[in-house]
Structure formats: C-alpha cells, structure tokens
Amino acid sequence: MSNEKKVRAYTNIALIKYWGKRDEKLFLPMNSSLSLTLDSFYTETSVSFEDSTEGDVFYLNDALQDAKATQKVSRFLDLFRQEAGITSAAVVKSTNFVPTAAGLASSASGMAALAGAANLASGLNLDKTTLSTYARRGSGSATRSMFGGFVEWEKGTNNEDSRAIKIDEASWDIGMVTIIVNDKQKSISSREGMKNTVATSPFYPSWLESTSVDLANIKEAILAKDFEQVGMITESNGMKMHATMLGANPPLSYWEPDSVRAMQAVRNLRQSGIPCYFTMDAGPNVKVLCRLSDSQKIKDYLVQTFNPEQIVISGPGKDLEEISI
Amino acid sequence: MSNEKKVRAYTNIALIKYWGKRDEKLFLPMNSSLSLTLDSFYTETSVSFEDSTEGDVFYLNDALQDAKATQKVSRFLDLFRQEAGITSAAVVKSTNFVPTAAGLASSASGMAALAGAANLASGLNLDKTTLSTYARRGSGSATRSMFGGFVEWEKGTNNEDSRAIKIDEASWDIGMVTIIVNDKQKSISSREGMKNTVATSPFYPSWLESTSVDLANIKEAILAKDFEQVGMITESNGMKMHATMLGANPPLSYWEPDSVRAMQAVRNLRQSGIPCYFTMDAGPNVKVLCRLSDSQKIKDYLVQTFNPEQIVISGPGKDLEEISI
Incomplete structure (x- = not known):
C-alpha cells in the first residue's frame, strides 16, 4: 500500500501511578491511574503493510x-x-523525539504512536478510546498517551473497557x-x-486501597483547578509507590x-514559595509538576545542581495526532 | 553522698526496628524490636544525689x-x-564516647547509662531486666542498651513487662x-x-504484621548462627520501616x-562476595551488618567513596557495666 501516514504520540507521566498487573497477557492493571501528557517527549511512527x-x-x-x-x-x-484480516508484512519507521541528547526513551509514546499508525495503515479507523485498549497491550502506560492533558486509565473489568479517558485538557498553567x-x-x-x-510487598494491598482514594481526590482537585492539591496528591502517591517497592523482598529501589x-x-x-511537587517512576529521574509559568524559574534554580541539558521543560501534550509527511 | 560511681552503656542498632509508640507517656512500643549492641559508641555517666x-x-x-x-x-x-524516697538534687556527669570527631550522639547509650548510674546512686540496685523498663522511659531504644550482643525489646503488655532480654552474646564473628x-x-x-x-501511613498496619514475622525469623536465624539470613531480614526490615515513612502524609524521608x-x-x-547488609534509622547514616572479620575489607572499599573518619568499625558491645573512676 502507498498511503503511508505518520502518527505522533506524546509521552505521559503518571501522577497516580500504575504499578502491578492483574493480567500479564492483556496488560490489565491492578488499579486505575492518571497522568499528564507532555509536549516535549514524543514519538512519530509510520506503518505500511506491503506484499512481501x-x-x-x-x-x-x-x-x-x-x-x-x-x-x-x-x-x-x-x-x-x-x-483487519491483513496477512502482509509491515514496514515500521519510528523516531523518538527528545529535546536533548540525554535520551529518555519512552515505551508510552512509542507504543501509542505504533498503535496510531497501525490503526491508519490497517484501515480499521478505531476511535481513540478503543485504540487505547490496543495501545495498552503494547505497554500499559501507552494507554494514557492516546490523549493530551490529564488522562485516566480506567482499570476496567476486561480487555475492552480497560481504557483511557480524558479528564481535563490541562490548559490552565500546568x-x-x-x-x-x-x-x-x-x-x-x-x-x-x-x-x-x-x-x-506486604504494603501492596494498602497501596491499592490508598491509590483509589488518591485517584478520586486528584480528579476532584483537577476539576477544581486546585494546583497545590493536585501536587500534594501527586507527590504522596509517587512516594507510596516507591514505598511498596522498598517493602518488596528483596527491597527494590530505583533511586540514585x-x-x-x-x-x-x-x-x-x-x-x-514556588509551588512544585516531585514524582518518580521506575527509574532514577525526577519529574517536577509545576505551574508552566514557574518552569523557567525552576530550571534556573536546578542548574545550580544539574547540567542544563539534564533539565527539560514540558507543557501539556496533545492527543495522538496524524502528521503530514 | 560520696559513693560516686560511673556506669558505661553501649549504643545499639536495631535490626528489627522500633517505629511507633502505643503509649507516648510510658514509651510502650507498637512492636517488639531486636538490636545489636556496639562496642565503639558508648556513654559513661555518674549520678550523685547531694543535699542542695x-x-x-x-x-x-x-x-x-x-x-x-x-x-x-x-x-x-x-x-x-x-x-527510693530520695528528695535531694542530683549532679549528673555524662560523657559520650565516639571514635571520631564526626559525632553521632546516641540517646540509647545516654539514657541507658543514666539509668544505670541512677540505679547505683539511689541504692535501688535493680537487676538489668527491671532497669531496662526504667531506661525505656528515657528513650525507647535505651531499653535495649541494657545488654550486650543481640537484644530483644519485648513490647510487653504494661510498664513492667515492656523490657529487654538478651537473645545471644553475638560472639560468633559479628x-x-x-x-x-x-x-x-x-x-x-x-x-x-x-x-x-x-x-x-496506610502501610503502618502491614508494617506491624510483617515485623512480627521478621522478628520470629531473625531470632531463629540468630540461634542457628545463620549470618546471611540475619542480614537479609535486617536489610528488608529496615527498608520496610523507611517505606512506612515514605507512605506518611506528607512523605517523610531521612535519606541523603x-x-x-x-x-x-x-x-x-x-x-x-562479601556478605554484608545495610540498615538505616531515622537519619541519613547507613549501618552495615557484617562479619567482624570482613569489617576492615569493607572499610577499605568504602574509603574509595567516603572519608576514613566517616567509617567506624564496631564489634558487639557488652552489658551495661560499672566503671571504676
């Protein structure tokens, strides 16, 4: 086929963390999670099915x-x-866009973009909500990269309803x-x-309980545009995820x-006096949720400790989108 | 009175941690704990009651x-x-002995030595087990500094039976x-x-449950002189304590x-290939449980990263003891 189209998906950072599967094969998560999509890290991918x-x-x-x-x-x-009933082989071309040489490859944007490109190439034309259930089977966190802004990945009950929904566009200085x-x-x-x-980890059951409370509270705070509350819940939830790891046997820590x-x-x-809150994923990097209008001030402070190329500012990313080649 | 006597108490490091009181006034702990008494950090104290x-x-x-x-x-x-029915005032002289200029004051050895000196000066002559219940009311961890070697602080049911018992002399290359x-x-x-x-912290109830299992297991491992098992339980229990703190709201971390x-x-x-295991208390210092015969090799490796005066080797400390002046 010749209709090669490129799809761009942005990465996302969970504010309410996903940590644990209840179904390894279908990537069904133990709990619902919620993220912010970022505009500085994304993947562009094309898929074409060819007779070969x-x-x-x-x-x-x-x-x-x-x-x-x-x-x-x-x-x-x-x-x-x-x-789609396709039997032919595919040529997949993918590019990770990251603002510095430092890397930070993302399976979230990678699998979401691949899902988007495959959706186009296969002619299935699934809507983004349905497509998120496909992305999920590539990488759990890819589910949430289907949309921009604040996105919830509902844990759901089965393969079809464990999917992404947009909570808010995050167009309020985030x-x-x-x-x-x-x-x-x-x-x-x-x-x-x-x-x-x-x-x-003996803490895992309480983690699930407390995360479900955090999720309800952060959604309320997002809708109320209460930034400090969103930040405090983010910081607390992230540290609780790392606490469940420290409680594992043997203890697990990704901190440097x-x-x-x-x-x-x-x-x-x-x-x-600058409202900002940290979170960490399964790795040593630290992400700071802040007012976008404060981000340059924050970078200016951080470069006293880190190299400028270690600090990347992002605004809210967009929905998965088709890009003209 | 003129019979001034000095008492020495050694500090101790918990392998099964004490973290949380069920009675703030009596220092009754939420859980039983277990420690190793160290010979390198101690306090010497004298008390004399004088008409004044x-x-x-x-x-x-x-x-x-x-x-x-x-x-x-x-x-x-x-x-x-x-x-003891004493109404007179006291003169208390206390000296903390630490092997370097770096400090590391210890309320465990401090309060244990004070209890020991007060016991002598008051003429009460309580046995060490009973005296440990007094030390407890100065500082929880002081309870365990009454004895050398591996010591359990039984949480008990009341003021009288929340006390120290020696589990093992630790005279087997610790x-x-x-x-x-x-x-x-x-x-x-x-x-x-x-x-x-x-x-x-949502993790606190599971911490208590899992610590009680760890305690039973480490006592078994100590009696079997199974060093690796003692070490693994120590490392896991310490990290679980820090996990409960990370789970607190706001999150608490003493790590540097x-x-x-x-x-x-x-x-x-x-x-x-050197068997050694870390633990941390409510502060940034790291304690490494090891074979005493490996301790110099461990120090030699650590001085590649830290200054020599930051590294202190200890063997097992002794029971609270009277020192001639």
Missing part, C-alpha cells in the same frame, strides 16, 4: 532493529492484522520539569519490578544519589 | 547543660527518686560498619516522625544522596 515474503521490518531512529525488538512490534501489529538523573538502561525492568512488588538531591531541591523551591 | 537547695545539675562532655536538657534528665531521675553520612541534627525528630507515620551511595556500595560489596 519477508517478515516485518522495524526502523527506530533510522536504524534497522534486531529480531527481538522487531518481534515485539510484530506481535503488537498482529492485533491489528487479525482484526507544566512539568524533568530532571534527567541517568538515562542508562535500568537494571530491573518495570515489568519485573512490579511483578516482585505485587508478589512480596542525584534522585535524592533533585527531590531536596524541589523541597527547597517549595519552601521558597 | 539548687536543682539538678547536668554536665555533658564537661559542659554544663541548659534548662531544657537538664529538665529531661531531672524528669527521668524522678522515677528513681520516687522509688560486626557493624557505620557510615556517618551526616552528623547534623535531623530536621524531624524520631518522635515526630514515628507519630506522623503511625497517624497517616550519600545514604543512597552507601547502600549502593554495600550492594556492590555483596556482589563481590
């Missing part, structure tokens, strides 16, 4: 990928092929400053980390010395 | 202390005065390397930290960047 006796081909940042990476893409494309502490591959994958936590330094810097900024 | 119209006088490291510090000592001495990350006064006291954790660096160093040492 060869298998799928996958280019990432113009480099042909190996069998393992390609197989992951192939399996994901099979969801679309099955639904931003995020990412502190890239370390862009190396982490030694324990999120997948392994969450699995061990669910299996061994610079992660602690970054969190201390955020506390200092807050004490100086 | 003045109040109590308290010297710490040869410096006359202010009203606030003296009042804490006075209240504690009142327990002995009441029991040591601890303390990494002094920061000797400054912490911004949130243990007392406040534990109170907030009990009140707000160098705390993370120290824990990473311990993991590296372990991967290199």
Whole structure:
C-alpha cells in the first residue's frame, strides 16, 4: 500500500501511578491511574503493510532493529492484522523525539504512536478510546498517551473497557520539569519490578486501597483547578509507590544519589514559595509538576545542581495526532 | 553522698526496628524490636544525689547543660527518686564516647547509662531486666542498651513487662560498619516522625504484621548462627520501616544522596562476595551488618567513596557495666 501516514504520540507521566498487573497477557492493571501528557517527549511512527515474503521490518531512529525488538512490534501489529484480516508484512519507521541528547526513551509514546499508525495503515479507523485498549497491550502506560492533558486509565473489568479517558485538557498553567538523573538502561525492568512488588510487598494491598482514594481526590482537585492539591496528591502517591517497592523482598529501589538531591531541591523551591511537587517512576529521574509559568524559574534554580541539558521543560501534550509527511 | 560511681552503656542498632509508640507517656512500643549492641559508641555517666537547695545539675562532655536538657534528665531521675524516697538534687556527669570527631550522639547509650548510674546512686540496685523498663522511659531504644550482643525489646503488655532480654552474646564473628553520612541534627525528630507515620501511613498496619514475622525469623536465624539470613531480614526490615515513612502524609524521608551511595556500595560489596547488609534509622547514616572479620575489607572499599573518619568499625558491645573512676 502507498498511503503511508505518520502518527505522533506524546509521552505521559503518571501522577497516580500504575504499578502491578492483574493480567500479564492483556496488560490489565491492578488499579486505575492518571497522568499528564507532555509536549516535549514524543514519538512519530509510520506503518505500511506491503506484499512481501519477508517478515516485518522495524526502523527506530533510522536504524534497522534486531529480531527481538522487531518481534515485539510484530506481535503488537498482529492485533491489528487479525482484526483487519491483513496477512502482509509491515514496514515500521519510528523516531523518538527528545529535546536533548540525554535520551529518555519512552515505551508510552512509542507504543501509542505504533498503535496510531497501525490503526491508519490497517484501515480499521478505531476511535481513540478503543485504540487505547490496543495501545495498552503494547505497554500499559501507552494507554494514557492516546490523549493530551490529564488522562485516566480506567482499570476496567476486561480487555475492552480497560481504557483511557480524558479528564481535563490541562490548559490552565500546568507544566512539568524533568530532571534527567541517568538515562542508562535500568537494571530491573518495570515489568519485573512490579511483578516482585505485587508478589512480596506486604504494603501492596494498602497501596491499592490508598491509590483509589488518591485517584478520586486528584480528579476532584483537577476539576477544581486546585494546583497545590493536585501536587500534594501527586507527590504522596509517587512516594507510596516507591514505598511498596522498598517493602518488596528483596527491597527494590530505583533511586540514585542525584534522585535524592533533585527531590531536596524541589523541597527547597517549595519552601521558597514556588509551588512544585516531585514524582518518580521506575527509574532514577525526577519529574517536577509545576505551574508552566514557574518552569523557567525552576530550571534556573536546578542548574545550580544539574547540567542544563539534564533539565527539560514540558507543557501539556496533545492527543495522538496524524502528521503530514 | 560520696559513693560516686560511673556506669558505661553501649549504643545499639536495631535490626528489627522500633517505629511507633502505643503509649507516648510510658514509651510502650507498637512492636517488639531486636538490636545489636556496639562496642565503639558508648556513654559513661555518674549520678550523685547531694543535699542542695539548687536543682539538678547536668554536665555533658564537661559542659554544663541548659534548662531544657537538664529538665529531661531531672524528669527521668524522678522515677528513681520516687522509688527510693530520695528528695535531694542530683549532679549528673555524662560523657559520650565516639571514635571520631564526626559525632553521632546516641540517646540509647545516654539514657541507658543514666539509668544505670541512677540505679547505683539511689541504692535501688535493680537487676538489668527491671532497669531496662526504667531506661525505656528515657528513650525507647535505651531499653535495649541494657545488654550486650543481640537484644530483644519485648513490647510487653504494661510498664513492667515492656523490657529487654538478651537473645545471644553475638560472639560468633559479628560486626557493624557505620557510615556517618551526616552528623547534623535531623530536621524531624524520631518522635515526630514515628507519630506522623503511625497517624497517616496506610502501610503502618502491614508494617506491624510483617515485623512480627521478621522478628520470629531473625531470632531463629540468630540461634542457628545463620549470618546471611540475619542480614537479609535486617536489610528488608529496615527498608520496610523507611517505606512506612515514605507512605506518611506528607512523605517523610531521612535519606541523603550519600545514604543512597552507601547502600549502593554495600550492594556492590555483596556482589563481590562479601556478605554484608545495610540498615538505616531515622537519619541519613547507613549501618552495615557484617562479619567482624570482613569489617576492615569493607572499610577499605568504602574509603574509595567516603572519608576514613566517616567509617567506624564496631564489634558487639557488652552489658551495661560499672566503671571504676
């Protein structure tokens, strides 16, 4: 086929964390989560199904990928092929856009963009809500990258209703400053980390209970545009996720010395009167939820401790979108 | 009176942590805990009751202390005065012995030594088990400094049976390397930290349940002289305590960047084949449970990252003891 189209998906950072699956195969999560989509980190991907006796081909940042990476893409494309009755192989071209050389590859934007491009190429033309259930099966957090602004991933009850819904456009002076502490591959994958936590942490059941309260409260705070409340819930929920990991056996921590330094810097900024709140995912980087109008001031303070290229300012990202080539 | 006698008490580091009171006034703990007494950090104290119209006088490291510090000592001495029918004021002289200039004052050895000296001066001559219930009312962790080796502080049911019992002399190649990350006064006291954790952390009930299992297991491992098992339980229990703090609202963390660096160093040492395990209390310092015979090797590795005066090797400390002046 010749109708090659490119789709752009933005990454997202969870404010209410996803940490643990109840169904490993379908990527059904233990709890509903909520994120902010960011405009500074995104992936653009095209898919074309072509008559070929060869298998799928996958280019990432113009480099042909190996069998393992390609197989992951192939399996994901099979969801679309099955639904659309397509038997041909695909050529997938994907580019990660990150504002610095520091990296920070994102499976959220990557799998969401792939879902979007496969949706176009397959002719299925699923709406974004339905498409989010496909993205989910590529990477849990990709579910939420279907939309811009504040997005909830409802845990749902089955494959069809575990999906993304937009809560708010986040068009009210919201931003995020990412502190890239370390862009190396982490030694324990999120997948392994969450699995061990669910299996061994005595705190996991209380985490689920308290996260469901946090989610209800943050949605209320978002709708009330109460930034401080959104921030406090974000910081508390993120630390509780890391607490469940510390409670795992053996204890699991993704923190680096610079992660602690970054969190201390955020506390200092807050004490100086700038409302800002940190969160962390399954890695050492620290993300600072703030007023977009404060983000440059925050960066100016952080460069006293970190290199400028470690600090990335983002505004709210948009819905998954088609890009003309 | 003229029979001035000095008592020495050694500090202790909890392997199964005490974190939370069920009775603020009597220092009755939420859970039983277990510690290793250390020979490198101790306090020597003398008490003499003298006929005087003045109040109590308290010297710490040869410096006359202010009203606030003296009042804490006075209240504690009142327990002995009441029991012994003494009405006179006391002169208290206390010296903290720490192997470096870095400090690390300990309320555990301080209150235990004060209890021991008051016991002598008052003529009550309580046995150490009973005396541990007095020490407890000065500082919870002081309960365990009554004895050397591995000591359990049984949570008990009341003022009389919440006390120390020795589990094992720890005379089987056990040591601890303390990494002094920061000797400054912490911004949130243990007392406040534990109170907030009990009140707000959703993980607190599971912490108590899981600590009671850890305690049973570590006692079994100590009696079996299974060092690796003792170490793994120690590391896991300590991280779970810090997890309950991270779960508090607002989140509480005593970690400094160098705390993370120290824990990473311990993991590296372990991967290199030296069995050693970290624990942390309500502060940034990291304590490494190890074979005493490995302690110099461990110090040699740690001085690649820290200054030599930040690293202190301890063997197992002894019971509270009378020292001739």
